[in-house]
Amino acid sequence: xxxxxxxxxxxxxxxxxxxxxxxxxxxxxxxxxxxxxxxxxxxxxxxxxxxxxxx
Amino acid sequence: xxxxxxxxxxxxxxxxxxxxxxxxxxxxxxxxxxxxxxxxxxxxxxxxxxxxxxxxxxxxxxxxxxxxxxxxxxxxxxxxxxxxxxxxxxxxxxxxxxxxxxxxxxxxxxxxxxxxxxxxxxxxxxxxxxxxxxxxxxxxxxxxxxxxxxxxxxxxxxxxxxxxxxxxxxxxxxxxxxxxxxxxxxxxxxxxxxxxxxxxxxxxxxxxxxxxxxxxxxxxxxxxxxxxxxxxxxxxxxxxxxxxxxxxxxxxxx
Amino acid sequence: xxxxxxxxxxxxxxxxxxxxxxxxxxxxxxxxxxxxxxxxxxxxxxxxxxxxxxxxxxxxxxxxxxxxxxxxxxxxxxxxxxxxxxxxxxxxxxxxxxxxxxxxxxxxxxxxxxxxxxxxxxxxxxxxxxxxxxxxxxxxxxxxxxxxxxxxxxxxxxxxxxxxxxxxxxxxxxxxxxxxxxxxxxxxxxxxxxxxxxxxxxxxxxxxxxxxxxxxxxxxxxxx
Numbered sequence: 001x002x003x004x005x006x007x008x009x010x011x012x013x014x015x016x017x018x019x020x021x022x023x024x025x026x027x028x029x030x031x032x033x034x035x036x037x038x039x040x041x042x043x044x045x046x047x048x049x050x051x052x053x054x055x
Numbered sequence: 056x057x058x059x060x061x062x063x064x065x066x067x068x069x070x071x072x073x074x075x076x077x078x079x080x081x082x083x084x085x086x087x088x089x090x091x092x093x094x095x096x097x098x099x100x101x102x103x104x105x106x107x108x109x110x111x112x113x114x115x116x117x118x119x120x121x122x123x124x125x126x127x128x129x130x131x132x133x134x135x136x137x138x139x140x141x142x143x144x145x146x147x148x149x150x151x152x153x154x155x156x157x158x159x160x161x162x163x164x165x166x167x168x169x170x171x172x173x174x175x176x177x178x179x180x181x182x183x184x185x186x187x188x189x190x191x192x193x194x195x196x197x198x199x200x201x202x203x204x205x206x207x208x209x210x211x212x213x214x215x216x217x218x219x220x221x222x223x224x225x226x227x228x229x230x231x232x233x234x235x236x237x238x239x240x241x242x243x244x245x246x247x248x249x250x251x252x253x254x255x256x257x258x259x260x261x262x263x264x265x266x267x268x269x270x271x272x273x274x275x276x277x278x279x280x281x282x283x284x285x286x287x288x289x290x291x292x293x294x295x296x297x298x299x300x301x302x303x304x305x306x307x308x309x
Numbered sequence: 310x311x312x313x314x315x316x317x318x319x320x321x322x323x324x325x326x327x328x329x330x331x332x333x334x335x336x337x338x339x340x341x342x343x344x345x346x347x348x349x350x351x352x353x354x355x356x357x358x359x360x361x362x363x364x365x366x367x368x369x370x371x372x373x374x375x376x377x378x379x380x381x382x383x384x385x386x387x388x389x390x391x392x393x394x395x396x397x398x399x400x401x402x403x404x405x406x407x408x409x410x411x412x413x414x415x416x417x418x419x420x421x422x423x424x425x426x427x428x429x430x431x432x433x434x435x436x437x438x439x440x441x442x443x444x445x446x447x448x449x450x451x452x453x454x455x456x457x458x459x460x461x462x463x464x465x466x467x468x469x470x471x472x473x474x475x476x477x478x479x480x481x482x483x484x485x486x487x488x489x490x491x492x493x494x495x496x497x498x499x500x501x502x503x504x505x506x507x508x509x510x511x512x513x514x515x516x517x518x519x520x521x522x523x524x525x526x527x528x529x530x531x532x533x
Contacts, residue, residue: 002109009108013119018184022123022177026130029169030281037288044295045308204480211476215467224530225463229477232459232523236481239512243484247491 060152076153078294079303085287085294092284099277106270114267123181125270129278130174131195134202137167137282141209142234145227157223158297160230162289164210166282171203194245201240205233219297315400316408323412333381334420337374341421344370345428356433363432364442364497368490370428371421371446372482375453378417379461379474382409382454383528387465396532402525406462410454410521418450434497441502442493448509449489455513455520456481462527485512 003009012019058066060076067073075081107125114121141163148156178196179189190196209226216222298304327333348366352358386392395405425446429439460477464470492505 002111002113012122013113015118015120015184018120018180019122022126022180025176025180026126026173029173033166033169033285037285037292041288041292041295044292048295048299048304048308201480201483204476208473208477208480211469211473212463212467215464215469215473217468218466221466221531221533224533225467225527228523228527228530229460229463232481235519236484239484240480243487247487 057149058152060154063151063153076151076155078155078158078298079301081155082291082294082303082307085291089284089287089291092280092287095280096277096284099273099280103270103273103277106266106273111266111270112264117185120181120184121267123177125274126278127174127177127181128271129275130170130177131199132275133170133278133282134167134174134199136279137163137170137286138202138205138234138237141167142230145230149224149227149231154220154223154297155294157227158290158293159286160209160227161213161223162286162293163282164206164213165289166285168203168206168210170278170282171199171206174199175203192244192248194241194248197244197248198237198241202237205230205237209233312400312404315398316404319395319405319408320412323409324416327412327416333378334416337378337417338420338424340377341370341374341424342428344373345431349431359432360434360497363429363434364438364490364493367425367428367432367442368445368449368486368493371425371450372453372479372486374421375417375450376457376475376478377471378413379454379457379478380470382413382458382461383465384461384470387532392465392528392532396528402528403521406458406524406528407517407521410451410458410524414451414454417454418447421450422447438493438497441496444506445489445492445509448506448513449485452485452509452513452516453478453482455516455524456485458520458524459527462524463531465528466531485509488512 010016010020063076064073067076075084103125107122111122113119141160144156144159144163147153148160175196178199182191183189209230212229213222213226216225295304295308345367348362349359352362383392386395396402398405422443425443426436426439429442434442457474457478460474463477464474467473488505488508492502492509495502495505
């Protein structure tokens with residue numbers, strides 16, 4: 001096991017800012033992309049069915 | 056050389072690969088690929104992160120900060136791989152005139168741009184404690200930045216046309232022009248950096264423990280699966296937008 | 310009409326337009342002058358500092374000035390209908406485009422090349438460096454216009470012209486920038502600029518071979 005405690009894990013040998021700054025940025029990027037994927041799909045389906053109702 | 060989709064259809068109709076050039080046929084297949092992609096991405100990321108943080112030992116020279124490379128290297132690779140894939144589908148679209156190829160290119164671009172941002176961000180956070188600076192004008196870093204510009208240009212151009220078909224072909228052409236230029240830019244920058252600055256800050260070629268390599272490899276496949284899944288999702292959304300009015304879509308989206 | 314006659318006609322028309330409309334070459338030069346004179350205000354007026362940035366500033370200024378001339382290639386012709394004639398011509402489009410770019414390169418390239426050593430005085434650059442910089446600019450302008458022609462052709466029928474042209478073209482000009490400014494830097498450091506000049510020549514030849522074809526394809530796409 002690499003870490004003696006959770007605080008050692010979060011500390012990353014004093015480099016926590018750089019490590020968690022990187023992983024945090026990735027998390028934000030992925031969540032933002034997933035949200036935009038979902039909202040784009042919803043908008044597409046809504047306009048698809050709207051078009052049909054007006055026909 | 057360049058055909059319309061109809062001409063390509065006359066030539067290739069009945070061949071196995073041509074079947075999936077029709078959005079209606081590819082839509083369900085893309086859905087299956089997407090599902091597999093999400094599952095693989097989650098499972099592989101869980102294994103890769105566990106290995107990266109709990110199995111791989113502390114690096115002798117870099118300390119703990121090297122654990123950034125488990126996401127940095129995969130993101131940098133995906134930036135390049137996605138650009139190649141994007142240019143490939145752009146070229147296919149220009150030659151065969153297939154609308155699904157253009158949609159594939161469009162679906163890949165945003166994920167590629169995000170990967171470029173992640174690679175640059177994590178790279179600079181890794182570089183600060185390791186090299187002593189957030190940014191180095193190194194050939195690989197600079198090329199990633201330029202790839203990001205090329206992604207942005209591609210997306211901006213495809214959005215700049217009112218006529219979607221025109222935007223498809225125009226942005227496909229610029230994707231190909233970019234693909235030809237990327238190696239030229241890479242080697243130019245490489246020459247330039249050896250000219251201007253001493254090699255005071257270079258990534259060391261330190262030998263990596265096997266577990267580190269495995270963690271990085273598994274994370275790379277996780278990124279790959281994620282990118283495929285995201286691109287397939289975007290592709291399906293585009294099919295819904297562009298094929299609106301086709302009867303098969305009603306059943307598929309209910 | 311033979312291909313030669315058609316190419317000659319396109320070339321002559323461009324040159325005549327260039328001679329008649331002074332703003333076509335005067336505006337890029339004035340822009341170039343203003344860009345070059347802005348930097349000392351931001352950096353400071355010590356000649357040692359200016360010498361360091363001078364080459365880069367002048368080269369980027371020339372690059373941006375040629376970028377500003379890109380819309381001239383096709384946009385006005387699209388408006389007055391002469392582009393339609395060019396497209397309808399039976400001659401290969403790539404050759405006609407090459408004739409136009411050659412004409413613009415000669416006109417604009419000559420103007421920028423003449424202006425370069427004068428602006429080098431702003432930055433306290435020695436005469437041999439200024440001369441090499443002028444040669445670099447002379448070699449770079451045709452390459453930049455050839456690359457830019459692809460984007461200009463694509464954007465004939467798109468929204469958001471100028472800024473999008475810059476976004477598309479500027480990343481592709483980095484190799485030209487590296488070796489163009491690099492040649493002058495070599496002279497400043499007392500080294501031989503032959504390798505940089507040779508590479509610049511290679512880029513020009515590559516651009517000459519590929520860009521007119523790509524620009525012709527681009528023009529067909531955007532005027533379809």
